[in-house]
Amino acid sequence: MPVLWIALIVLAAAAIAYVLARRSALASAQGDVRRMHSLPSYYGWHAFILTALPALLLMLAWLIFQPLFIENRIASQLPAEATATATSQQLAMRDVRSVADGLQAAISSGAITPEEMEAFTNDPSTLRARLGEAGVALGGNVTSETLEAAQNFRALASTMNLTMTVLVIGVALAGAAIALKQVRPDFWARNAVERTVMGLLIFASAIAIFTTISIVFSMVFETMNFFRQYPWQSFFFGTTWSPVFHGNSQLGIVPLLWGTLYISFIALLVAVPIGLFAAIYLSEYASNRVRSFAKPLIEVLAGIPTIVYGLFALVTVGPLLRDYFAQPLGLGSSGTSVMTAGLVMGVMIIPFVSSLSDDIINSVPQSLRDGSLGLGATKSETIRQVVLPAALPGIVGAVLLAASRAIGETMIVVLGAGAAARLGLNPFEAMTTITVKIVSQLTGDTDFNSPETLVAFALGLTLFVITLGLNIFALYIVRKYREQYE
Amino acid sequence: MNDMRIAERDVSTSETKIAARGVQVHYGTTHALKDVDIDILNGNVTAFIGPSGCGKSTFLRCLNRMNDTIAAAKVTGSIKLDGEDIYDAKVDPVQLRAKVGMVFQKPNPFPKSIYDNVAYGPKIHGLTRSKAELDNVVETSLKKAALWNEVKDRLHSPGTGLSGGQQQRLCIARAVATSPEVLLMDEPCSALDPIATAQVEELIDELRGQFAVVIVTHSMQQAARVSQKTAFFHLGNLVEFGETGQIFTNPRDPRTESYISGRIG
Incomplete structure (x- = not known):
């Protein structure tokens, strides 16, 4: 049956x-x-x-x-x-x-x-x-x-x-x-049912935890395989990334890590001020009518597929930056660059910062604003000195969430920043990130026993550890500065 | 109105700080406050009593233009502070609120240290020239709020860590630190236990030597204990305003009598 x-x-x-x-x-x-x-x-x-x-x-x-x-x-x-x-x-x-x-x-x-x-x-x-x-x-x-x-x-x-x-x-x-x-x-049938409900809830959370653990384990095993074939010193401290499929590859993570951090940094430089200011406007100044249509409009940005952002970077932003900034300033002639990817990625993560910050700022009790206004503070003084400090832990959390989004982004980087692993300071040069290289090492004809392929797992695990570190740091910040309101 | 004459008589003996005439407040389509005339005197505690929703808090918030922060609220009539109309276009509500301080129903210390909570007003208004002067203002304000002895050893720990009564006294210290001319208190003891309430009441009595104090309260005993003048509001009307003793022992209006004897409200 x-x-x-x-x-x-x-x-x-x-x-x-x-x-x-x-x-x-x-x-x-x-x-x-x-x-x-x-x-x-x-x-x-x-x-x-x-x-x-x-x-x-x-x-x-x-x-x-x-x-x-x-x-x-x-x-x-x-x-x-x-x-x-x-x-x-x-x-x-x-x-x-x-x-x-x-x-x-x-x-x-x-x-x-x-x-x-x-x-x-x-x-x-x-x-x-x-x-x-x-x-x-x-x-x-x-x-x-x-x-x-x-x-x-x-x-x-x-x-x-x-x-x-x-x-x-x-x-x-x-x-x-x-x-x-x-x-x-x-x-006591009611209590018996209650226990089953609790069991169901425990089961659901256990699944989430076990999935995470098993993902980590599968990565750890493949990474150990990789380090058996390739010295870890050369991986973590090597400054050259040149995989060759018939052996003798140089697989240093440093240029990729640098590219990841550089691009994410530019993205955050774009997204944090714009997102935060937009959130402040929406929650403190905008009338209900403006807010009710502006907030969904901003959130639309988060719904655009990243490949579309990538196309925008490739077709519009890249050439624009090359023709009006990089070439006249003599900084390079590459259509793909760190700046392109960073700017476009920054636009992409604006809604992560603005939407979360807006919710957080709104949850600051009105009594704190009243208290400050009642002392004769102006609106912006109130926001700067009372509302933002009270909302800070949440805002830091929002920024770090946006940062992990930026670090994990792939498509915008492929199309915006290129695929050349390079260690440099010029933001108008092409660079690439860890995620792009994970994709390129695993696509095409691959042999799952060569270090050139297994390096993808080591890269993935490194990325995971970085974002985990960011999350722990965020938790630490939130705990340290959390304020209790009634 | 009869009771107004009592108030007028008092003007000859004590200086009028705030004079309100024909004040009306609308919240959207609701007529929250109807034609209120009142004089707040210097060096006195004026209590506003009345059942919930009678407009006493609304009127209090008119006195420092806190109603401006509510988009739907519309205030008409004249409110003069030292003879100057506070709703005049030339008056900056921010400056006004520095002169007319306010303490709220629920203690609302900022998420800062005790010291920074008190120093907040003086800092944003530039009232002090040096750190030493600021320290001095903080210390005096905390002393005036009868909190200094409890917190002098932990000025830099967060204000939110204090007990409810201490938090409310911290908020009073914060309001006092900007040296206001009028202090408005919106049910300052409603979230406090009896001991903290007694401390705050004692404090109010000391403060009236320096400012005109206006207190909104639900507790008639509190009004009787701390105030010199009492105004009774009912359904958006100022029903009766006069000496506290007279209001509580010999009210002129039958509604006032019903309220203080517990029949309405």
């Missing part, structure tokens, strides 16, 4: 249990809700949870472990030469699986009858052609060992599926029975 059907049956059983438990709860209290510990619907929900949750968890676990188990069993039946090495065993198992899937598809669609199947068991050589006619393509001719293994595979899988169906539905029914037996006016 397909998994979806089992899940639907379990849910239907849970729904029935809900109705039954609710009804029996009401009946046990002679229809008087006040004599029960919890509202009738809590008894219903308790029954629903007890029916559905264990059964669905069992099914999930089963579905995860069944393929592993079957694989193990079938592999032990394969001939010894097929399982000699891990790679050959993988290949053999792939054949078995595709033959089994092909047979399953052909039989369930009626293209091959069970009688024909008998014939194939004795002469598997025609099976490939027959399956091809039925619309199932196989990679190679089928040997009798493979066919036998595939048949065993199908048999085992169908037995296990049946077992699972029976077990899951049995657990669901058992859960329902237990829940229905528990329905008594003095049973």
Whole structure:
């Protein structure tokens, strides 16, 4: 039985249990809700949870472990030469699986009858052609060992599926029975439901945390692989970035790090003043009418895809800067430059600064403004000396968020600043960033064992550590300067 | 109006600081304050009492033009401070608020140190020439607010770390530091416990020697304890204004009598 059907049956059983438990709860209290510990619907929900949750968890676990188990069993039946090495065993198992899937598809669609199947068991050589006619393509001719293994595979899988169906539905029914037996006016159904809700919330936060941890781990392992092949001193302190795919690459992170920080710095130089001033205008000076259309308009900037910004940088800003600033000043003749990428990226992150700062400034209590105005301060004095200091932790947080956005940005850099790794001070020269190089090292024909490819993971981990550091720093600032208002 | 004559009589004995005539306040379409005439005298504490929403806080905020910060509010009539109309186009509301200080209902210390909270007004108005002078102003103001002994050892710790009563006295010290001529207090004790309230009341009594004090309060006992003159507001009207003793013992208007005896409000 397909998994979806089992899940639907379990849910239907849970729904029935809900109705039954609710009804029996009401009946046990002679229809008087006040004599029960919890509202009738809590008894219903308790029954629903007890029916559905264990059964669905069992099914999930089963579905995860069944393929592993079957694989193990079938592999032990394969001939010894097929399982000699891990790679050959993988290949053999792939054949078995595709033959089994092909047979399953052909039989369930009626293209091959069970009688024909008998014939194939004795002469598997025609099976490939027959399956091809039925619309199932196989990679190679089928040997009798493979066919036998595939048949065993199908048999085992169908037995296990049946077992699972029976077990899951049995657990669901058992859960329902237990829940229905528990329905008594003095049973604390409300508290039981509460615990399940808490469990659900813990589960959700655990998923987020475990995902982060596993991402970090996968990066750490690949990075360790990289450092086994390439000395870390040359990576962290090397000032040349020139990957060569036939070896002898120089993979120094310094020019990339420099490019990242330089471009982000220019972006912040653009975004922080403009964003902050816009936020101050919106929250302190603008009338409600202006605010209600200006704020969404600014936020539109955040919704523009970064590739569009990149095009804008490439087609408009780059040539403009080259023709009117760089060339007349004799600073270079490159259409792509740090300045181009920095300016365009700055525009992109304005809404991050302005929108968050606006919310933060608005959350400063009006009583502080009144206090300052009541002492005879002007509006701008009030903002400068009372409102902004009170909002500072939040504003720093907004700026650091914008900074991590800038550091992680790729598309604008590719199109605006180019892809040449360079260590220089001239903002009108092309440079590039860590993220761009991660992309270029991983695209195209790559061999996942060469340092030229693995360096991408080391770069990624470095980037992660930098943004993590920024976040910790932001938290520190916020904690240190946080003020308590009522 | 009868009660106005009492006020007029007092003018001969004590100097009028603020004279309001025919003050009306509209918030959008709401007529919040109707035709208020009142004289605030120097060296006195004037209490505004009345049920919630009667317009007493609104009127208080007219006296230092704090209503200007509310876009929908419109004030008409004349309010004269030392004979000069404060709603005249020549008057800078910012300058006015330096002369007419205000203490708010909830303590609202700035997120700064205790010292900087008190020094805020003198600094923005350039009242002091040197650091020593500023230190002096801070110390005197804190002493006037009866807070000096409690905070003199931690002037540079944050003002928000003080207790509620201390915070309110800090706000009074902050208002006093700009040496205002009038001090407006909008229910200054409503967020305080009885002990802190007693301290603030004692303080108000000391302060009236230097400024005209106007206090809005919900507590009639407080009005009776601290004020020399009392004004009773009801539904946007100034119902009765007179000597505190007379208002509480022998009110002329039946509405005042009902309010102070607890029948309306």
